[in-house]
Amino acid sequence: xxxxxxCVQIQVEEELPxxxxxxxxxxxxxxxxxxxxxxxxxxxxxxxHHSHASTTNLSGQEASREAMEETTPWMMPKHQRKPxxxxxxxxxxxxxxxxxxxxxxxxNNIGGSTTGKSVKFISxxxxxxxxxxxETGNDDDDRYHHGHHHHHHQSGRLQNQNPAMHKLxxxxxxxxxxxxxxxxxxxxxxxxxxxxxxxNRAKENLNTHEAMPVDRYYxxxxxxxxxxxxxxxxxVLPSEQTWPLLLRYPISTFxxxxxxxxxxxxxKTLATAEPTKFLHIPLWxxxxxxxxxxxxxxxxxxxxxxxIILYFEAVRREYYHPIRINFFFAPFISLLFLALGVPPSIAxxxxxxxxxxxxxxxxxxxxxxxxxxxxxxxxxxxxxxxxTNHLSIVGNFVGALLGASMGLKExxxxxYAVGMAHxxxxxxxxxxxxxxxxxxxxxxxxxxFLFVAAxxxxxxxWAKITDSFDYGSKVCYFIAMFLYFSLAVRINFFxxxxxxxxxxxYTFPMTGAAIATIRYATVVKSTMTQVMCVILCAIATLVVFxxxxxxxxxxxxxxxxxxxxxxxxxxxxxxxxxxxxHRWLDxxxxxxxxxxxxxxxxxxxxxxxxxDLEAGNNGKAQESDSA
Amino acid sequence: xxSLVVPCQEIQIKIDYPISRKKRKYTNLADAEPIVLMSxxxxxxxxxxxxxxxxxxxxxxxxxxVHLHSDLPSMPSYLLWYLALATQVSLCFLYAFKCIFFFDxxxxxxxxxxxxNYLYAPSISCLLLLxxxxxxxxxxxxxxxxxxxxxxxxxxxxxxxxxxxxxxxKRFLSIMANxxxxxxxxxxxxxxxxxxxxxWRECALCLFSLGMVHxxxxxxxxxxxxxxxxxxxxxxxxxxFLFFAAxxxxxxxxxxxxxxxxxxAKMLFFLSLFIFVSLVCRPTLLKKSIKRFxxxxxxxxxxxxxxxxxxxxxxxxxxxxxxxxxxxxxxxxSVLIFxxxxxxxxxxxxxxxxxxxxxxxxxxxxxx
Numbered sequence: 005x006x007x008x009x010x011c012v013q014i015q016v017e018e019e020l021p022x023x024x025x026x027x028x029x030x031x032x033x034x035x036x037x038x039x040x041x042x043x044x045x046x047x048x049x050x051x052x053h054h055s056h057a058s059t060t061n062l063s064g065q066e067a068s069r070e071a072m073e074e075t076t077p078w079m080m081p082k083h084q085r086k087p088x089x090x091x092x093x094x095x096x097x098x099x100x101x102x103x104x105x106x107x108x109x110x111x112n113n114i115g116g117s118t119t120g121k122s123v124k125f126i127s128x129x130x131x132x133x134x135x136x137x138x139e140t141g142n143d144d145d146d147r148y149h150h151g152h153h154h155h156h157h158q159s160g161r162l163q164n165q166n167p168a169m170h171k172l173x174x175x176x177x178x179x180x181x182x183x184x185x186x187x188x189x190x191x192x193x194x195x196x197x198x199x200x201x202x203x204n205r206a207k208e209n210l211n212t213h214e215a216m217p218v219d220r221y222y223x224x225x226x227x228x229x230x231x232x233x234x235x236x237x238x239x240v241l242p243s244e245q246t247w248p249l250l251l252r253y254p255i256s257t258f259x260x261x262x263x264x265x266x267x268x269x270x271x272k273t274l275a276t277a278e279p280t281k282f283l284h285i286p287l288w289x290x291x292x293x294x295x296x297x298x299x300x301x302x303x304x305x306x307x308x309x310x311x312i313i314l315y316f317e318a319v320r321r322e323y324y325h326p327i328r329i330n331f332f333f334a335p336f337i338s339l340l341f342l343a344l345g346v347p348p349s350i351a352x353x354x355x356x357x358x359x360x361x362x363x364x365x366x367x368x369x370x371x372x373x374x375x376x377x378x379x380x381x382x383x384x385x386x387x388x389x390x391x392t393n394h395l396s397i398v399g400n401f402v403g404a405l406l407g408a409s410m411g412l413k414e415x416x417x418x419x420y421a422v423g424m425a426h427x428x429x430x431x432x433x434x435x436x437x438x439x440x441x442x443x444x445x446x447x448x449x450x451x452x453f454l455f456v457a458a459x460x461x462x463x464x465x466w467a468k469i470t471d472s473f474d475y476g477s478k479v480c481y482f483i484a485m486f487l488y489f490s491l492a493v494r495i496n497f498f499x500x501x502x503x504x505x506x507x508x509x510y511t512f513p514m515t516g517a518a519i520a521t522i523r524y525a526t527v528v529k530s531t532m533t534q535v536m537c538v539i540l541c542a543i544a545t546l547v548v549f550x551x552x553x554x555x556x557x558x559x560x561x562x563x564x565x566x567x568x569x570x571x572x573x574x575x576x577x578x579x580x581x582x583x584x585x586h587r588w589l590d591x592x593x594x595x596x597x598x599x600x601x602x603x604x605x606x607x608x609x610x611x612x613x614x615x616d617l618e619a620g621n622n623g624k625a626q627e628s629d630s631a
Numbered sequence: 632x633x634s635l636v637v638p639c640q641e642i643q644i645k646i647d648y649p650i651s652r653k654k655r656k657y658t659n660l661a662d663a664e665p666i667v668l669m670s671x672x673x674x675x676x677x678x679x680x681x682x683x684x685x686x687x688x689x690x691x692x693x694x695x696x697v698h699l700h701s702d703l704p705s706m707p708s709y710l711l712w713y714l715a716l717a718t719q720v721s722l723c724f725l726y727a728f729k730c731i732f733f734f735d736x737x738x739x740x741x742x743x744x745x746x747x748n749y750l751y752a753p754s755i756s757c758l759l760l761l762x763x764x765x766x767x768x769x770x771x772x773x774x775x776x777x778x779x780x781x782x783x784x785x786x787x788x789x790x791x792x793x794x795x796x797x798x799x800x801k802r803f804l805s806i807m808a809n810x811x812x813x814x815x816x817x818x819x820x821x822x823x824x825x826x827x828x829x830x831w832r833e834c835a836l837c838l839f840s841l842g843m844v845h846x847x848x849x850x851x852x853x854x855x856x857x858x859x860x861x862x863x864x865x866x867x868x869x870x871x872f873l874f875f876a877a878x879x880x881x882x883x884x885x886x887x888x889x890x891x892x893x894x895x896a897k898m899l900f901f902l903s904l905f906i907f908v909s910l911v912c913r914p915t916l917l918k919k920s921i922k923r924f925x926x927x928x929x930x931x932x933x934x935x936x937x938x939x940x941x942x943x944x945x946x947x948x949x950x951x952x953x954x955x956x957x958x959x960x961x962x963x964x965s966v967l968i969f970x971x972x973x974x975x976x977x978x979x980x981x982x983x984x985x986x987x988x989x990x991x992x993x994x995x996x997x998x999x
Contacts, residue, residue, distance in 0.1 A: 375909040377854055379871065379916050384856035414897070414949065421898035422905045428847070429854040440858050470894070 176242055180251060182316040216324050216576055218382045224574035228449040229256075229392070229506060230327045231571050239573035250311045252566040255322050257308070258334035259509025260555075261301045265341035266512035267548055268293035270519055272345050274541060279525035279534050291347045301338050308335075321572040326388045328571070329373065330395040334509060336365045337395070340402045341512075344409070359410055363403045363419065370396065374426055386440050389433040394454040395509065397427045401461040408468035416469050420462070427458050449501060450510040452491055457513035459484035460520040473527040481524055488517050503554055505565065511551060514544040672729045676740055678926055680752030682976070683722050685932035686715035687759035689969050692936050694763045695943055696962065709765055719756050726753065744802065745867065748811040751788060751818040757781040758821050762828060769828045778825055782838075785818045793845055808852040809863050813873040816846040817937075820880040827887035835888050839881070846877055868920035869930040871910060876934030878903040879941040892948035900941050904957075907938060924979040932969045939965040 221230060224237040233239065241247060272290040274280045312319050322328040339362055343354055373396050377385040400423025407416035433441075434455075463480035467473040518540035525533035559565040693708035730737050740746040758781045761767070767774055792815060795802045819842030827835035853874075863870075882899035886892050892900075910916065920927070939961035946958035 371905075371909050371912050374905075375913055377856075378874070378906075378909070379913065384858070386855040386857045389855075414951075414953075417894060417897050418901040418905070421901040424898070425850070425902050426854075429851045432851045433855050438855075438857070 180315045180317045233570040240575050241573040250315050252569050255331040256506035259506045261338035263508035263511040265297040265338050266515040269345035270515045273519050273522050277522045318572050327392050330392040333395050333399050337399050359407050366399050386438050391451045391454045398457045401465045404465040453510045453513045456484050456488045456517050460516040464520050518544045677749035681929035683719040683756040685929050686718050687756045688933040688936040690715045691763035744807040745811045748814040751814050754781050754784045755818050755821050758825050782822045805857050810870045810873050812849050813877045816842050816877045817880050820884045823884040824887050839884050865919045866925050867927050868917050869927050872934040875903040875906040876937050879937040882941050886944050932972050935965045
């Protein structure tokens with residue numbers, strides 16, 4: 005708690021770099037003194053940030069006024085009015101905005117939407133002080149866009165709690181915007197002091213144009229879906245704020261389309277197939293679901309298209325994410341599902357060119373992904389293999405199924421062959437759980453249900469290609485059933501996992517298994533198979549329903565449907581500390597043999613434990629040195 | 632003072648006295664023609680059989696084309712066959728001499744993880760020659776004898792190599808697997824095709840299953856690209872084309888075994904097609920190796936020839952415009968590449984025989 009402004013100044017002075025000249029309001033003569041007036045404070049809106057020490061000094065009066073609210077000297081209070089600064093020379097334009105609106109801006113806890121007003125202060129800055137502005141402006145650039153300071157380490161500088169100026173907030177997301185706010189800059193006049201920041205901006209643009217190596221993703225993220233940020237990592241976007249919706253909108257949202265459109269197919273099969281005719285399922289369920297899925301796909305695709313247009317950098321980062329890349333297949337698989345589940349009342353025979361059109365994106369994506377597995381640098385399969393890769397394989401089988409049901413011959417066999425060959429490789433790799441594989445979840449996670457998807461769809465595709473549910477299809481079907489049951493009996497282990505939208509993508513394997521069972525029951529007619537049909541369809545429907553409820557709860561009740569997408573905001577530069585990969589190597593080199601036993605005890609722990617290990621080993625090393 | 636314990640290490644120093652002397656003479660004359668047979672022999676290795684492989688497979692392709700389209704002249708295919716025969720015979724003789732004079736070099740080649748695969752290459756070439764022979768009847772005794780003569784080395788090498796993969800510690804597949812390992816698979820599949828041509832279905836099936844099972848294992852291992860594996864030298868990047876040669880040969884073999892180009896054969900053909908397109912779409916992969924001519928460039932030729940052969944069979948079965956277009960494209964690519972590599976070899980003749988490609992740096996000749 006600070007009592008006098010002089011205390012504030014002294015303490016803050018220690019923080020200042022010597023290059024900057026501390027300028028307090030007391031020093032500067034002729035500074036407007038707003039203590040007496042009742043006017044609302046003018047706001048200097050620029051790239052000038054308040055948490056910087058110099059600002060605190062320049063608005064020492066404000067700081068002293070709000071000193072009661074400060075807990076630490078360098079921390080800016082949460083609910084403060086924006087500190088003001090006015091030049092000795094009378095400004096040309098001084099725009100005064102409502103302090104109440106600014107304070108509502110400062111409450112960043114409420115959604116991150118920027119207010120429409122952006123206040124600009126245009127004047128001739130003083131020579132002495134202008135250097136201050138330039139320094140701090142550049143520093144801000146550095147801080148946000150290059151991440152020089154560790155947001156997490158410097159807990160004192162809780163910049164994110166400060167009221168961000170409108171322009172400042174925009175700039176922080178600029179590195180992700182497609183045109184980096186250039187359009188905005190054209191339309192708004194800037195103070196001359198902001199000019200020097202453009203070289204920084206150009207630098208940061210260059211930074212974001214190079215592809216992020218896959219190592220960065222593995223170093224910075226953890227978790228079965230590589231979504232959680234590791235504790236020491238820094239991100240290039242503010243972590244305390246809620247980002248714009250488009251930045252929080254992951255590609256895994258397309259999983260919803262997968263889930264719903266596969267349900268449409270299932271209800272169509274239930275209504276039309278022989279084994280389930282006794283249930284008398286009406287066809288309108290299929291029609292309703294189909295129309296819902298069409299609407300859903302259109303909505304989600306539009307939003308994601310907006311994201312591509314406006315925030316291309318974020319899309320690029322998702323593309324290079326080792327797990328999210330597989331979700332890029334999801335929209336096209338959903339389109340295939342739509343074609344498969346089209347209600348009989350709308351279209352019975354689809355034109356053949358449609359199949360070629362739908363499969364063309366698959367070819368392009370697959371050439372890229374499978375080629376990377378075979379020969380592409382760091383993204384070798386032994387490293388990046390994860391259950392989500394099944395999404396890249398299933399598309400082949402779904403395309404084969406669709407093509408065969410359309411009457412094509414060669415194309416389906418092509419995709420079946422390619423899919424089968426690569427599925428074999430992926431299956432073996434995942435079963436091996438190679439030690440070099442970092443993305444395999446240690447515990448069970450709904451992503452494992454994707455294992456069931458490929459064989460069940462492959463069995464259906466092969467049955468359609470060969471016009472009979474023969475041995476090949478039966479073998480694939482039984483494999484799918486075995487995997488399903490071995491996961492279903494472990495259902496208890498699935499508890500306690502954080503919900504995410506990608507869970508929708510993990511429901512379509514269950515639906516696929518149900519449809520495959522119906523096809524199997526068509527050939528092998530017995531009560532047992534019919535019972536299995538009903539049970540599996542019921543399970544699939546229940547799961548989708550439960551997921552729907554959970555999604556609605558998250559969307560409207562807790563508003564957590566789209567949390568901040570940290571996975572795309574990791575910085576491109578490696579941490580100052582070594583990566584966890586080689587950390588143990590260096591530890592082993594540094595520590596003596598008696599510490600190796602200690603290390604071996606902790607070998608199974610994850611990186612957070614190894615942090616403690618580092619501290620423990622350093623401590624022990626010091627002991628052994630002193631002994 | 633503690634006595635220093637020097638770790639004992641055996642260092643083997645091999646002094647190749649007479650050869651190195653002669654070699655040193657030639658390093659002084661940088662562009663002198665290799666006139667002594669010895670230097671030719673010491674720089675020859677099994678990888679040179681890629682040349683005969685390409686020639687023989689090309690002869691097979693031309694023979695097949697002539698058979699299908701009887702309006703094509705058969706003289707070029709005969710000539711090519713004789714050329715291939717001549718090349719194969721001379722290479723075999725040279726390699727036999729090398730075995731006599733430089734047996735230790737041959738032994739080293741056998742123990743090298745890349746070089747050992749090319750020991751299959753002479754047998755493959757001979758089998759291909761046999762299958763493309765203009766006037767030899769598949770059911771004749773001569774054909775059968777020659778077939779067994781050429782298949783025996785393949786089977787021996789198989790037992791040795793494949794057995795070592797899963798029994799001993801010498802050649803761990805996770806470390807030894809490299810794209811050149813597919814040559815062994817191709818050998819089995821070509822032998823299967825030859826057996827099927829003779830009408831011996833069971834033998835053909837046996838060889839086919841042998842090849843396919845090991846192909847499965849190699850395919851998975853190579854796709855995984857386990858980090859413990861040795862790095863593949865950049866100059867040998869053309870060997871990546873073997874990735875699509877193996878399924879193409881499998882498809883050819885199955886075509887003969889089952890009589891028609893059925894679904895399995897089609898699937899193998901499509902897989903080979905996909906991998907081909909995937910490799911062609913990655914020019915950066917091969918860019919580094921194209922800088923300087925190397926005998927490894929012959930590795931471009933015969934995989935495409937196999938793919939072309941396959942597409943010919945496919946077009947025969949599926950009488951489609953797309954299939955015929957594919958056949959035309961692949962045959963022309965194959966002929967063009969073959970002629971191109973031949974011309975380049977003729978132009979770089981000195982470099983071909985003198986330079987030892989970066990096959991293994993452990994046995995680098997002294998003129999490096």
